[in-house]
Each structure stands twice: as structure tokens, then as C-alpha cells.
Amino acid sequence: MSSDTLNPAKRNEADRHRQKNWFQTMLDRPEIGPLGVMLLLFGMLGYFSIPEGQFSLNPFSGEGFNALGIRNNFRVIAQLGIVALGAGMLIISGEFDLSVGSMIGFAGGCMAMILKWGFAVIIPYPSFADGFTIEGFRLFEIQNVSPLTAILITLCLTLSFGWFQGWFIVKSGISSFIVTLGGLFFLRGLTEVSYRAFNKKEDQTAGSTTVTDLPDIKNIIEVPGLGEMEREAAKSLPNNQLLEVLKTAPESTVAKLTEQLSYANEKVAATKTVLQESRMTQTLQRSLDNAIQSGNEAMQKMLQAKIDAGVQVPEVKAKAVTDFDLAKAYIDTLPTARPVAEFFGGDILKPLFDWLYYTADWNVNNFGNQFAPGLYACVMIWLIMAFFCYIVLSKTQAGNWIYSTGGNLSAARANGVPTNRVKISLFVFTAFCATMFAACQVFEVNTADTAKGNLKELEAIAAAVIGGVVLTGGFGTILGILLGTVIFGIAKEAFFYIPGVDGSFYRVFLGAVLVSAALTNENIRKRIIGSA
Amino acid sequence: MSVQRPSIEVRNLVKRFGSFTALNGIDLDVYPGEVHALLGDNGAGKSTLIKALSGVHPPTSGEIKVDGEIVQFQSPREASDAGIGTVYQDLALNPLASVTRNFFLGREIKKGLGPFGLLQMKEMNAITIAEMKKIGIHISNPDQPVGTMSGGQRQTLAIARAIYFGAKILILDEPTSALGQKQQMEVLKTIRTVQKLGNIAIILITHNEIHAQLIADRFTFLSLGEVIGRGTAQELEGDEIKKLMAGGAELGNLKAELAA
Ligand SMILES: Nc1ncnc2c1ncn2[C@@H]1O[C@H](COP(=O)(O)OP(=O)(O)OP(=O)(O)O)[C@@H](O)[C@H]1O
Ligand SMILES: [Mg+2]
Numbered sequence: 001m002s003s004d005t006l007n008p009a010k011r012n013e014a015d016r017h018r019q020k021n022w023f024q025t026m027l028d029r030p031e032i033g034p035l036g037v038m039l040l041l042f043g044m045l046g047y048f049s050i051p052e053g054q055f056s057l058n059p060f061s062g063e064g065f066n067a068l069g070i071r072n073n074f075r076v077i078a079q080l081g082i083v084a085l086g087a088g089m090l091i092i093s094g095e096f097d098l099s100v101g102s103m104i105g106f107a108g109g110c111m112a113m114i115l116k117w118g119f120a121v122i123i124p125y126p127s128f129a130d131g132f133t134i135e136g137f138r139l140f141e142i143q144n145v146s147p148l149t150a151i152l153i154t155l156c157l158t159l160s161f162g163w164f165q166g167w168f169i170v171k172s173g174i175s176s177f178i179v180t181l182g183g184l185f186f187l188r189g190l191t192e193v194s195y196r197a198f199n200k201k202e203d204q205t206a207g208s209t210t211v212t213d214l215p216d217i218k219n220i221i222e223v224p225g226l227g228e229m230e231r232e233a234a235k236s237l238p239n240n241q242l243l244e245v246l247k248t249a250p251e252s253t254v255a256k257l258t259e260q261l262s263y264a265n266e267k268v269a270a271t272k273t274v275l276q277e278s279r280m281t282q283t284l285q286r287s288l289d290n291a292i293q294s295g296n297e298a299m300q301k302m303l304q305a306k307i308d309a310g311v312q313v314p315e316v317k318a319k320a321v322t323d324f325d326l327a328k329a330y331i332d333t334l335p336t337a338r339p340v341a342e343f344f345g346g347d348i349l350k351p352l353f354d355w356l357y358y359t360a361d362w363n364v365n366n367f368g369n370q371f372a373p374g375l376y377a378c379v380m381i382w383l384i385m386a387f388f389c390y391i392v393l394s395k396t397q398a399g400n401w402i403y404s405t406g407g408n409l410s411a412a413r414a415n416g417v418p419t420n421r422v423k424i425s426l427f428v429f430t431a432f433c434a435t436m437f438a439a440c441q442v443f444e445v446n447t448a449d450t451a452k453g454n455l456k457e458l459e460a461i462a463a464a465v466i467g468g469v470v471l472t473g474g475f476g477t478i479l480g481i482l483l484g485t486v487i488f489g490i491a492k493e494a495f496f497y498i499p500g501v502d503g504s505f506y507r508v509f510l511g512a513v514l515v516s517a518a519l520t521n522e523n524i525r526k527r528i529i530g531s532a
Numbered sequence: 533m534s535v536q537r538p539s540i541e542v543r544n545l546v547k548r549f550g551s552f553t554a555l556n557g558i559d560l561d562v563y564p565g566e567v568h569a570l571l572g573d574n575g576a577g578k579s580t581l582i583k584a585l586s587g588v589h590p591p592t593s594g595e596i597k598v599d600g601e602i603v604q605f606q607s608p609r610e611a612s613d614a615g616i617g618t619v620y621q622d623l624a625l626n627p628l629a630s631v632t633r634n635f636f637l638g639r640e641i642k643k644g645l646g647p648f649g650l651l652q653m654k655e656m657n658a659i660t661i662a663e664m665k666k667i668g669i670h671i672s673n674p675d676q677p678v679g680t681m682s683g684g685q686r687q688t689l690a691i692a693r694a695i696y697f698g699a700k701i702l703i704l705d706e707p708t709s710a711l712g713q714k715q716q717m718e719v720l721k722t723i724r725t726v727q728k729l730g731n732i733a734i735i736l737i738t739h740n741e742i743h744a745q746l747i748a749d750r751f752t753f754l755s756l757g758e759v760i761g762r763g764t765a766q767e768l769e770g771d772e773i774k775k776l777m778a779g780g781a782e783l784g785n786l787k788a789e790l791a792a
Contacts, residue, residue, distance in 0.1 A: 416612070
């Protein structure tokens with residue numbers, strides 16, 4: 001052995017891994033790309049939405065991230081997010097579901113029609129009594145179905161359909177792309193047929209393809225002494241009844257409401273004063289411009305002096321708080337009598353948004369009123385579901401099974417993983433997600449129509465891929481799916497505000513991001529399995 | 533050594549795929565603490581035989597005894613529960629997942645609700661590192677994806693996993709075929725370590741007669757679905773092994789043909 005030979009035994013395999021600090025470890029995470037894109041879009045939305053001529057370093061001062069902007073943007077994100085969770089987990093297990101969008105339409109139609117017309121199980125049978133006809137035997141019937149029952153009945157239907165698709169795919173070995181593409185057409189068609197068949201009164205020939213004039217279920221309240229009614233109806237009760245209602249309010253509540261209402265009235269008055277001042281200044285400025293044009297120098301001087309002195313408008317007096325206002329405000333505080341509808345379609349974080357208005361002086365619209373009442377409940381449902389998905393996917397045995405089913409199907413099987421059950425369960429889960437999406441939509445807007453959920457299946461897949469999920473399975477995280485969802489949900493708004501750029505460029509942008517994300521994901525995957 | 537009862541006995545095993553007879557009456561005895569080399573040309577039926585032993589394909593007829601008791605496996609799970617640990621040619625690993633997640637794949641340590649029980653990652657990491665060390669591989673980071681490990685390390689992982697989960701009969705299907713020289717030696721060393729444990733019977737499939745001669749105590753030769761020769765390392769001489777591995781064709785003939 002020559003003298004310069006190193007002793008090879010001293011180096012073991014562990015030494016061959018570069019020691020990384022936390023920063024390098026973070027940069028290696030697959031979520032880092034989507035995180036960057038998301039921050040970029042947030043910045044764009046924040047700054048481009050600040051009105052022209054106004055300068056601010058605060059991204060929350062524009063339309064994009066004022067209270068209403070946050071409320072609306074997060075609603076779009078959360079709705080997509082709910083289905084992206086299911087789609088993403090399914091892709092990680094190596095399958096697709098293209099029927100999600102149609103499932104949303106189907107589930108929404110189901111719920112809305114059951115709520116409107118009731119639910120019955122009718123068994124058809126042929127009858128020859130009077131020529132040949134098909135008669136129906138009513139097995140049972142429920143009128144005035146509660147929101148929970150409507151959701152549960154719908155879940156029975158959608159989950160069975162999801163189960164059937166999954167079962168069919170694993171048993172037949174036909175690719176999920178084709179089977180669920182079939183599901184896409186099948187369910188959309190079934191939805192349209194059902195609307196025409198059931199969304200009508202007995203004497204009408206064909207039903208309508210929209211469900212309208214449902215009550216605002218989440219806002220049905222128990223008004224003291226008057227029973228259940230919609231909040232808006234209660235607020236437009238005759239004056240004497242309003243006063244009756246106010247009498248039932250606890251004193252502390254009345255005191256607090258009085259305080260809040262006078263704050264709001266003062267705020268509105270102050271805003272009006274400022275508004276009138278600026279109107280006055282504008283008028284003077286316009287007259288000045290005219291005077292300059294017409295060459296009237298005396299007039300010019302006089303107007304200029306007035307402008308320089310600053311306009312003085314009389315301060316607008318705050319409206320007094322009346323008992324009727326108090327009664328209406330009290331009715332606004334009454335809790336819903338339909339908590340399930342409120343859970344899906346109501347608002348959350350109301351105390352926070354109240355605080356932002358009354359105390360932080362931020363959640364204020366152009367007239368001085370409170371801007372946003374809260375966030376849509378679908379944001380909460382999205383985050384709850386994301387939390388459970390995160391726990392399941394990265395912390396439980398089921399998660400390990402999902403990853404291995406998508407990562408190496410035969411290996412998972414050889415090690416006793418019930419891969420078929422894993423896949424079928426995830427098809428059931430995507431159906432569940434679609435139903436949750438539909439429930440949020442139905443109880444938010446109290447309408448449904450046959451076109452609901454169109455294209456959502458593809459958007460969900462795109463969001464998952466942008467978030468780092470690999471289409472061939474086995475790779476991806478819930479955090480990544482969340483980031484991808486935010487990117488997909490916010491891009492439209494962000495591009496809308498860029499001056500001089502056509503709003504539709506957001507699609508161009510998303511297309512490019514999608515493909516580069518897919519490329520990045522594939523490279524990471526290849527680097528890991530060592531076949532770059 | 534060989535007065536013991538065999539860990540696994542195979543009698544007159546037949547496996548047909550439709551009209552094709554892949555195995556035509558195989559007998560095989562494998563003893564604890566022994567490496568039993570299963571040799572034969574491509575398509576001889578080696579992989580089919582071990583698939584029958586490990587519950588992947590139920591045999592058409594014949595008898596398999598494990599520790600003297602007749603068994604009939606309906607699934608790989610039943611075979612592994614009976615102590616037959618199989619390391620397939622493709623290793624049955626998920627390259628995208630971590631070492632620990634692969635080690636415990638399908639048998640995760642968890643607390644709580646069925647498949648939704650929480651994984652006990654710390655405990656599983658510790659066991660993985662310890663078990664890998666027992667058969668000679670040091671891993672520094674159990675979160676490392678298996679795809680980034682060397683082929684030899686992957687073999688070792690699959691072997692360590694089979695042993696930890698109670699394999700008394702370890703079946704290795706061409707464990708050295710896809711590896712470089714150094715890694716082949718690593719795997720042979722691992723096999724030797726397992727052999728020395730003394731209580732595990734090892735069935736080794738290989739096309740490499742040098743490896744077989746280096747490590748095997750006993751040989752069985754298959755050709756066209758039948759046993760064409762068997763013996764201990766002492767009974768068989770080098771040329772005999774070569775000849776039987778090629779399915780009995782005379783190597784001399786081949787030399788002549790190539791020369792022509
Ligand atoms: N599932 C199956 N269906 C039909 N024929 C099969 C099946 N599996 C194996 N065979 C056939 O059985 C024969 C034996 O195959 P086997 O894989 O056992 O060979 P082998 O000895 O392992 O070969 P190699 O050394 O190439 O791995 C081959 O002719 C093969 O085509
Ligand atoms: Mg083989």
C-alpha cells in the first residue's frame with residue numbers, strides 16, 4: 001500500500017450527506033417555489049390595487065386587501081381549496097377524479113331541491129289498469145327537510161357515487177381518467193335531468209334549471225314573541241312590533257348597541273363632512289379651470305384665494321340613535337335558528353371584524369359604515385378540512401398508505417397495504433369535498449343551478465400541481481396544496497389591478513406557472529428516485 | 533447442522549398459468565442457518581417458485597410445509613405472518629418515501645384509531661437505525677428518501693425489514709443483479725451476517741455462480757420448471773455448477789459453437 005492512500009474505513013456512509021443548516025433545509029423543501037409565487041401575487045394584489053395617485057407602503061390600503069377584498073378573495077380561495085384537498089390527496093395516491101365539478105352541481109341541486117320540495121322515496125312500477133303507464137309508489141316522504149337532513153341525504157348519494165367510481169376503477173383496472181370523465185358527463189346530465197323532472201310544481205310540465213326563492217335559511221331567527229322568521233323580514237316589521245322586540249333585549253345589550261350605533265353614526269357623519277369638503281374643493285377647482293380658460297382674471301384671483309384659504313363646510317351632525325335602529329341592531333344580534341345552515345353559509349370571525357371597525361378603525365367603507373361583517377364560513381370549513389388532511393397524510397398510518405399506494409403500488413401491496421381500499425376511500429373523500437363545496441354555496445346564496453361547479457375538477461388538479469403534487473403519485477404535501485390553491489385563487493384578482501394589463505393575462509400566467517410547476521415537481525421526483 | 537428439521541419443505545409443487553406449466557413438480561428443503569442457492573437459466577421458474585412460497589401465486593398443486601406444518605397461503609400477508617420474508621427483485625420499496633416509512637410500510641407503529649392512528653415516528657426511527665446497524669449499515673438520517681440510497685443499502689433495508697418482522701425464512705430474488713462490484717460485496721456480507729444468526733433459512737436466487745459458490749451451503753438447479761440437480765457445496769465442483777446453471781447444456785458445446 002502506498003503511503004498516500006487514505007484509510008477508507010474512516011469514512012462511512014453518513015459522511016457522504018452534506019450537513020445542511022435550517023436555511024438550506026428550507027430551500028430544499030418543494031413548497032418553496034409556490035411560496036415565492038404566492039408572496040409575489042400577494043404583493044401585486046396589495047400594491048396594484050392602491051388607487052392611482054395615492055402612495056402607500058401599506059399593502060392593506062388598496063381594494064385587494066381591504067376588509068371586503070379579504071372577505072371576497074378568501075371565499076374564492078376557500079371554495080377551490082375544499083375540492084383541491086380531495087383532488088390532491090387522490091393524485092398522491094396515483095388516481096384522478098374528473099367528476100368533481102359535476103358532483104358539485106349534482107350535490108348543490110340535490111340539496112336545494114330537497115330543501116325546496118321535500119324528499120320522497122318513490123318506487124316505480126308498471127301499471128296496466130289504463131293502458132300501459134308507469135306509476136309510482138310513495139315509500140315515504142318528508143316535507144320541510146332540515147338543512148342537516150338535506151346534507152345527509154345528499155351525502156348518501158354523492159358518497160355512494162364516489163365509492164362506486166373507485167370500486168369500478170380498482171376492480172376493472174380501467175384508468176381513472178376515463179372512468180371519472182364518464183362520471184363528469186353522467187353526473188352533469190343526471191343533474192340537468194333531475195332539475196327538469198323534479199324542480200317543478202305538480203301541474204308544471206318541465207322544471208326550471210335553477211332553484212330560486214329558497215328562504216335565507218341561515219338567517220332564520222326566533223324573534224321573541226313572534227316566532228321564526230327571516231332576519232330581513234324581522235327588521236322590516238311595523239314600528240310597534242319592533243319596539244316590542246326591543247323590550248325583550250337585555251339592558252346590557254341595549255347599552256352596548258347604543259354605544260356601537262352612535263359610534264357608527266358619528267363615523268358616517270364625519271365621513272360625510274370630509275366628503276363634502278372635497279366636493280366643494282373640486283367644484284371650486286373646476287370653476288377656476290373655467291375661469292382660466294375664459295381669461296377672467298378677477299374671477300381667477302378670487303377663486304384661487306378661496307381655495308388657498310381652505311373650504312369650510314358645516315360639520316354634518318351625527319344622526320341620533322332611535323329605538324327603531326336599536327331594535328334592528330338587536331335583531332341582527334339574535335342567533336340563528338338553523339345552526340347547520342349558518343355553519344356552511346354564514347360568516348365567521350364576526351367579533352374580530354367588529355373590533356376592526358369599532359376599535360381598530362380599519363374595516364370602514366367609503367360611507368363610514370362597517371365594510372365586511374366577517375369571513376365566509378367556507379374559509380373555516382376549508383381550514384378545518386386542511387388540518388385533518390394534514391394530520392392524516394403526514395402523521396398517520398393511512399397517510400403512509402396513501403403515499404406508498406401512489407409511490408409504488410406493487411410495493412405497497414406486497415407489504416400488505418390495502419391499496420384498493422385506500423383508493424376507494426379517497427374517491428369517496430373527493431365526493432365528500434365536492435358535497436362540502438356545494439353545501440357552502442347553497443347555504444351562502446340560497447340558490448342552485450345546473451351549471452354549478454363547472455371546470456372545478458381541472459382547477460383543483462391545477463392547484464394541487466402548482467402546489468407540488470406529482471401527477472404520477474406518491475409525492476406532495478397538504479401545505480403545498482394550500483399554497484397552490486391560494487395562487488390559483490388570487491391570480492385573477494392580482495392581474496385585474498395591474499394598470500394597462502388585460503385582466504385575462506391571469507390565465508396566461510396560470511398556464512405558465514402550472515407547466516413550470518409540473519416540470520419542477522418532476523425534476524424533484526427524478527432527483528429523489530435517482531433517474532435524472 | 534443438517535440433522536435439523538428443514539424450515540421449509542416443498543413437495544411436488546406444480547404451477548400452471550393456463551396451459552403453460554411454469555413449475556412441474558418441484559421438491560425443495562431449506563434448513564435454518566443455511567444459504568440455499570436456487571439457480572437456473574432465465575425463465576426456469578425461479579421467481580415463480582418463490583412467488584408460490586410467498587403467497588403471491590397460489591400453487592396449482594403440491595405441498596408446502598413450514599416448520600413441519602402444511603400451509604396454504606392466500607395472500608403475501610399470510611406468508612409473511614407464517615415467517616416467510618421475501619425480498620423481491622424490485623425490493624417492494626417506495627423510493628419517494630423515507631427509510632423509516634419504508635421499513636415499517638404496512639406494519640406501522642401507531643397509537644389510536646385503526647388506520648388513523650398516529651405514527652410513532654421517533655420510536656420507528658430508532659428501531660430502523662438499530663436494525664440496519666445490526667446487519668452492517670449505518671444510516672445517519674432516517675428521513676432520507678429511499679430513492680437516494682445506494683442499491684446495496686436498499687437491499688439491506690429490505691432484508692433488515694424482513695428479519696425485524698419475524699422472517700424465519702428469508703427469500704432473496706437476485707439481490708446482487710443490479711449492483712456494482714462493491715455493493716454486491718456489501719450485500720453478500722449482509723447475507724453472511726444473517727446466515728450467522730443461525731436461525732434463519734435463506735433462499736438465494738442468483739445468476740452469478742461466483743456469488744453462489746462464495747456464500748451458499750446448498751444448491752438446487754432448475755430448468756424449464758423442473759429440478760435438474762442438487763447438492764451441498766462440498767458435493768458439487770465448479771464446472772458442474774456452471775453446467776447445471778445453464779440448464780444442463782454442455783459448456784464445451786457452446787465453446788465449440790462460438791468458435792465456429
Ligand atoms: N403471471 C404469469 N403468467 C403467465 N406466465 C408466467 C407468469 N409468470 C411467469 N410466467 C412464465 O413462467 C416462466 C418462468 O418465469 P420466472 O419469472 O419464474 O423465471 P425466472 O427463473 O425467475 O427467470 P429470470 O432469471 O429471468 O428471473 C416464464 O416462461 C414466464 O414467462
Ligand atoms: Mg426472476
